[in-house]
């Protein structure tokens with residue numbers, strides 16, 4: 309078999325997989341550009357990748373129409389006791405689940421090459437980083453992992469020296485019979501898809517999907533679900549958060565970490581270009597933060613990823629110019645539309661809609677077509693280092709000290725533009741009760757309001773009630789060095805269904821208010837739900853916004869908030885006796901304030 313590393317656990321694991329999955333051959337990845345180019349060329353030759361002549365070294369993939377997003381219904385946290393997975397996760401007994409999956413894995417790589425990908429989440433060799441090894445039969449996954457994680461032959465040396473790793477097994481679940489022609493995007497039917505996590509043994513088994521978080525196992529599976537369980541055991545945090553550095557005109561730096569659910573604005577905020585003069589924003593990460601209390605007693609965050617897997621639709625030079633500049637070259641596009649001159653296009657990219665396109669399903673498309681040209685969850689994969697506003701400290705193993713936490717979501721009504729938590733417990737309550745309208749980042753209904761605590765409902769690898777407790781414990785550990793907590797909603801709408809707030813770069817105005825709160829430069833008015841900006845404190849200079857829109861954005865409708873209470877109560881009841889009493893107390897206090 310010819311292993312690339314002298315690591316007993318690794319070689320035994322690989323042997324077992326070969327025995328079970330029966331690939332035609334094994335390839336040990338080294339993460340080099342030659343490797344990437346070779347694999348991409350093969351996919352172009354096979355017809356699964358399209359060369360984009362307008363963008364150097366960039367390619368377009370079209371997935372099977374059934375394989376376009378994460379599959380939360382098919383995602384499992386498999387702990388020996390069901391109670392340990394908690395009410396927000398799908399659970400199956402590990403013995404039962406492994407049996408079912410072994411059945412599916414049996415011979416599943418026949419006719420295909422099995423790739424072994426050694427990768428690091430976080431800079432290679434940094435004390436906070438974790439090593440993973442993903443085994444996959446998808447060359448698309450290999451190329452994406454090259455960008456989203458640090459893939460390198462150096463990791464084989466570390467493994468040979470006895471370093472620990474997290475095994476990540478992935479198969480698209482589509483064996484090829486002798487002489488059978490391959491599909492352009494092979495995958496398994498939905499009922500055979502399994503995205504399984506065994507947090508008690510730091511193990512990931514994924515079957516049947518080639519898309520995003522289902523298949524690039526370093527991302528949601530390792531860096532969030534497995535890492536969140538490790539973080540709780542070891543006293544740190546793994547969160548679904550962007551990280552940014554904001555610098556004010558005096559040169560004072562603020563580090564902000566914000567948790568919004570999938571497709572609710574993390575990438576956009578992380579790369580924002582402030583509209584307010586003299587302020588600067590730099591990106592450290594756009595999706596995941598790993599945070600530890602440092603020697604200075606503050607919370608330090610790193611971005612464990614190496615690239616962006618960003619939502620394409622809605623991205624334009626008007627909304628997110630830094631993302632547009634990030635994706636000029638060396639990009640993998642998935643489920644975008646193809647223009648006649650060999651570029652990609654998606655809804656919202658340009659004011660002028662092209663007269664003809666090939667849509668994400670490979671069909672001719674014109675502006676008269678009824679369906680969207682790009683899938684709403686179409687994505688780009690690009691290196692973080694290509695982002696023009698990437699922070700010079702983004703790979704610093706010591707991380708950056710967090711000053712501000714932001715929670716939020718997509719709420720067309722009720723929730724104001726911004727408010728601040730009264731204190732840590734109240735902030736944890738805001739995170740724990742966060743709600744958002746569902747998006748196409750998951751396969752399922754779009755636009756349904758659901759509780760998505762800390763934007764972690766799909767990503768918490770253990771009992772959510774214990775996760776709340778962990779947040780409270782971290783607050784105790786941080787004491788007066790804890791970040792201040794805010795809540796935002798960029799998505800409130802008018803009765804006519806228009807966004808009231810311009811969003812994007814104008815969100816800098818809201819961040820500025822937060823920084824001024826920290827400095828004690830501005831006060832705030834105490835309301836039932838939290839601390840709101842005083843009139844005139846939110847910097848709206850140069851912004852053309854109707855005063856009635858501003859009023860609506862800041863309005864607190866006590867009746868609507870009272871109407872939220874039964875749903876929050878039901879949500880909390882789910883956690884039974886694992887719900888911390890301090891959160892029950894917060895709910896009681898909210899009830900009293902609302903009267």
Ligand code: GTP
Pocket residue numbers: 568569570571572573574575576577594595617618619620621622623627749798799807810811812815
């Ligand atoms: P994931 O990668 O799924 O975790 O998503 P994300 O949280 O990074 O969301 P992203 O920044 O990609 O934004 C998702 C969608 O929301 C895009 O279509 C954006 O154009 C849109 N969006 C982001 N920020 C704003 C905003 O401030 N206002 C409005 N109206 N839309 C926004």
Ligand code: SPV
Pocket residue numbers: 377378519520521522527528569570571595617749750
């Ligand atoms: C998300 O859904 O939050 C994403 C995209 O970041 S995926 O990697 O597919 O999970």
Ligand code: MN
Pocket residue numbers: 548569570571595
């Ligand atoms: Mn995400």
